[in-house]
Amino acid sequence: MTIGNKAPAFKLPASNGETIDLSDYKGKKVVLYFYPRADTPGCTAEGKGFRDRFDKVKGNAEIAGVSVDPPEMNKAFAQKYQFPFRLLSDPSREMCVAYGACADTSAKYAERITYIIDSNGKIEHAEKVSDIAAHVDDAVGRVCGIGTH
Numbered sequence: 642m643t644i645g646n647k648a649p650a651f652k653l654p655a656s657n658g659e660t661i662d663l664s665d666y667k668g669k670k671v672v673l674y675f676y677p678r679a680d681t682p683g684c685t686a687e688g689k690g691f692r693d694r695f696d697k698v699k700g701n702a703e704i705a706g707v708s709v710d711p712p713e714m715n716k717a718f719a720q721k722y723q724f725p726f727r728l729l730s731d732p733s734r735e736m737c738v739a740y741g742a743c744a745d746t747s748a749k750y751a752e753r754i755t756y757i758i759d760s761n762g763k764i765e766h767a768e769k770v771s772d773i774a775a776h777v778d779d780a781v782g783r784v785c786g787i788g789t790h
Contacts, residue, residue, distance in 0.1 A: 642741055642767045648673075648758045649739035654712040656719040656728040661705065663762065670702035670765070671758040672780050675742035677750035679710045679718035679728070683773060687753070688724055690777035695725045702757070702784040707742070709734055709751055755780055 642648075652662045674691070676684040691704050698704060704726040708715060715728035729736075731751070737743035742751040755776060757766040766783055770776040781787075 642756065642764050644764055644767065646764050648756065648762050648764055649736070651729075651731075651736040651739070653707070653729040653731055653736060655705075655730075656712065656715040656724070658716075659727070661727060661729055663758075666703055666758070667762065668760050670760055670784050672698065672702050672704045672755065672784060673707065673740075673758060674704070674753075674755040674770075674780070675707045675737060675740065675751040676753055677708065679708055679714045680721065683753070684708070684718075685722065687770075687773045687777060688718070688722055688728075690774060691726065691781075692722060692724050694777065694781045697781055697785055701786075705729055707731055707736065707740075707751065709737060709743070709748070757783055 650663050655661045676687055706728045709731055711732055712730040715730050719728050731737050734743045734746040737751045742754050753770040755768050759765040
């Protein structure tokens with residue numbers, strides 16, 4: 642993904658039972674993070690990191706996680722850890738491919754990558770994640786205008 646390009650459109654089922662479309666976020670920044678698998682140690686740490694910083698982000702951006710897991714699995718994951726944001730399910734992997742989180746539609750899991758999409762629907766920041774805690778802090782800092790990036 643190139644910074645400044647329009648974010649690829651999507652329409653996916655969410656953990657709260659809604660169907661979410663990128664256009665639902667029009668006029669808002671979005672932290673869109675891709676994670677490999679619900680309820681695994683790294684994905685849990687990442688989700689809890691965003692959950693624990695949600696009050697800082699609220700009002701500045703929306704947060705949405707995306708995996709290839711089925712909607713029921715993401716719903717259980719979100720409920721178990723009380724995530725106040727939506728987890729989106731992309732079992733077809735089409736969105737994951739469009740965002741570079743999967744090489745193709747046969748990928749077993751999505752790669753851990755995070756995008757910040759600006760209020761006009763353009764890619765503002767993209768990061769392949771190697772350090773979960775640092776990445777969550779960086780993403781929150783970027784959308785809240787705090788810290789160094």
